[in-house]
Amino acid sequence: MATEEKEEKIEIVEVFTTKNRGRGVRVTSDVKAGTLLLTEKPYEFVLQNIERGYYCDQCLTKRDEILHKCSACKFAYYCNKDCQRAAWTSHKLECEGITRVSPNIPSDHIRLMARLSRKRKKQQAPALNGSSTFPTHIDQLQSVPTDLRGDTQLEFSSWLYTLRRFMGDGEASNMQPAEVLEMFGRMRCNTCDISDGELHSMGIGLYLKFSMFNHSCDYNCIAIHTGTTVNVRTTRDIPANKECFLSYVDVLKPTATRNNILRNVFQFSCKCPTCRDANRDNLRHSVRCGNPECQEAVLVNPDGTVKKCSLCNFEGFPASFPDQLKTVEQQCMAKLSAAEEITNFGNWKKVLELSEQCLALQKGMLHPYHHLVVETLHFAMDSCIHLEKWEQALEYGRRSIAHLEFHCPGNNATAAIQLMRVGKLQQYLKMIVEAMKNLQKAEKILLITHGADHPQYIQLKEMITACALERRQTPRLESIEEAEPHQETEHKEETSKPAPEQKREKQKTEPVAETTEDKTKPATKDEKSKPVTEQPKVEGGKPGTSEEKSNSSAEPKQKESGSVRKKDLKKAAPPKEETKETETEQKDKSAASVSTTSSDETN
Ligand SMILES: C[S@@+](CC[C@H](N)C(=O)[O-])C[C@H]1O[C@@H](n2cnc3c(N)ncnc32)[C@H](O)[C@@H]1O
Incomplete structure (x- = not known):
């Protein structure tokens, strides 16, 4: 296309300028479904607070055995000393901040923002060759504007206050509100959930190259993590020079819901074939035919009246x-x-x-x-x-x-x-x-x-x-x-019958990892009510983030195709499996909620 100019090539994918989606990624040759297009380590990431103590803060590996707690802040947990050492560069200042704001707990996004700001300052943003290359610095990423009218202004001020307190006076004095706002916009449209192999999200990360992929509900690529590394693979054959798309939202959701999130968070509306397929979308709202002999999916009009059954012509609702x-x-x-x-x-x-x-x-x-x-x-x-x-x-x-x-x-x-x-x-x-x-x-x-x-x-x-x-x-x-086969695709009435590193630098202040004797997992939930954890109420937050999880429970979470809610895919763990959540852990989770409540009260 005349308006689409060829950009820098990185292996089998390249960045290019699209007609109306800003930069995008396309393949440079025909590729088959299942081809690995990109493997990337995060620019920065954090473990979600809600998963603290279950996953290592550094490698995001789930551990059933007891993790080692940072002896200084008693907040971060690691597999072992190697993970703690590897984390120290990022954790050092965070460790001080956590101690400073304790007993409050900084939210995931405050922590990620602090990490991003620090990393950003370490490196001068190189000039981008137009919009033609994969970015190497966070300043080269797109930022979506945040509307600071009405309550949002107040919320942003409170969020900024919290961020400054967490980062400490020295660093905070250099942070101008406009700069933070710009960074916030970048974080908002470029971070994604980090999930385990079962699509259970446990981290939030920002990846520079990965951020170049645009969205389509009719996606042709998927992002799957291995630890903190993101891998993008094709889910279909893609002909040469065609754009690669990920889905930023849960494709199981109705079109209106998906587009609400895309508009609120990313500020665009999707016009992909899936969004234009009204028939399929209508089925997501379908009811059972009123004829007990039929039970076919019947479509519902916008006013709630029901269309005639296409199978038995029943229309007696x-x-x-x-x-x-x-x-x-x-x-x-x-x-x-x-x-x-x-x-x-x-x-x-x-x-x-x-x-x-x-x-x-x-x-x-x-209808099912x-x-x-x-x-x-x-x-x-x-x-x-x-x-x-x-x-x-x-x-x-x-x-x-x-x-x-x-x-x-x-x-x-x-x-x-x-x-x-x-x-x-x-x-x-x-x-x-x-x-x-x-x-x-x-x-x-x-x-x-x-x-x-x-x-x-x-x-x-x-x-x-x-x-x-x-x-x-x-x-x-x-x-x-x-x-006696069981029916796999039971569409009839729900009868509900039960069927069967880095080298260690000498850091005087580096705390030692403790093996925590008390198995109590840290209390982290419901940060919204604590001053330190308040965030600007940007509708939808980010797909794939814990904020969104708590803000709009009916919304999808994953910046990847077809993912379901965070807890939906909690490890399927039949008995005697190692991944089974123990009774102690379940109790601990309840305890976490109790202690958070009480800490909220005291704050
Ligand atoms: C993660 S960035 C993707 C890379 C971005 N296009 C760029 O130039 O940096 C997300 C932003 O890309 C744009 N975008 C992604 N998918 C789009 C789509 N299907 N239609 C329109 N804009 C899209 C939106 O502005 C969105 O906020």
Whole structure:
């Protein structure tokens, strides 16, 4: 295209100037699905406060054993001394800041902003060759303006105050509000969640090259992390010179919801084929046909009236139906919002209760393709896993797969992880044939999205091998299961029947890592009510960030394709698995909430 000029080439991708999306990334030759386009270490990152004590602050590896706590701030946790040493350059000043503002806890974004500001000052921004090269400095990234009218002005002032206090007088005196605002805009549209292989987000990071990828809900690439490193792979074949897109939002959400986030956070509206596909989007709001013999998905008009069933021509919905539907949708959204908050405190009983209430409300009314049904099923499955109700978890998981496969066709990592979780439950419940089927489906997708070297893929392969072995050892079981297959794609009424480094520099002040004897995980939640943690209320925050998680529970989180809520994909951990959350940890999470509450009160 005449307006698109060729830019610097980095291996098989290059930066170029698009017609109306600023800079973008494109491939320089034909590439196949599953091709690794980019591998990058973060410019800066932080572990999310809510995950503190579960993941190492430096390498973001989840540890079931006790992590070593920084003896000075008692805030950061590390795998070992090596991780602590590697972290020291970034942590040193942060350690002092944390001690300074204690007992308040700086929010994830305050900490990331402080790190970014420090890093920025260390290096002079080199001049960019127009918009033609991959950036090497944060100042070369795009910044979205923040509207400082009304309350936002006050909130920004409070946020700036907090940031200055955390960074200390010396550094803070050099920080002008306009400069911070500009940085805030950069952080806002360029940071992403760092997730583990199961798409459970636990960090926030800023990557310079990665920031050049534009968004499409009809994405052709995906970002998967290995520790802190981001890997971008193609999810489809892409012809030479075509642009590479990631999805900044959860593609399971309805078009209006996705575009609200894109407008609020990134300040653009998506015009991709998925956003223009009204039919598919309407199915995300569909209800069941009122004819009990049919139950087909029926579309709903904007005013809540229901269209004629395309299968049986039924159109006998009562006049009160639009109001009933609105009430059910509003009640479900409120309950799911509450469930999202509660998951962070580990009260899985309550989450299950809320999910079951939603499912009861939806029963007979919402079609399984309705977005609220699949959101509810994720909460229900997660809570059952945490409560060790394996059969029930499996039932909810199986029901969600049909929806995921419909709405996330192709190589969608969310669908693959869900298949893997369901397969894992089936394997545990000795439904080996079914487990094998789901694990193999997941394997095909994960090979594309994660790649053969990713620990998640390796784990999946091991599960498949174990299944194959078990199958061979129990041929009778196999023939019984084959004779009575379970329905994988149950679209009918939800019957809910249970089925089965760096070298160490001598730092006098460097604190030693303590192996904490008390297993208490740090209390971190609900920072909003503490002065130190308040942030400007920028609607939506960033996709993939903890702020957004707490601000708008019904919103998607991940700057990657098809990811679901933070807690949705909490490790599927059938019993006797190493990744299982222990009772102590569950109690600790509840304790965290209690201690945060009390600390809020005192602040
Ligand atoms: C992470 S940056 C992507 C790189 C950016 N285009 C640049 O020139 O630096 C995100 C910003 O890119 C733009 N953008 C990304 N995807 C877009 C799309 N599909 N349509 C329009 N603008 C888009 C928006 O301005 C958004 O805030």
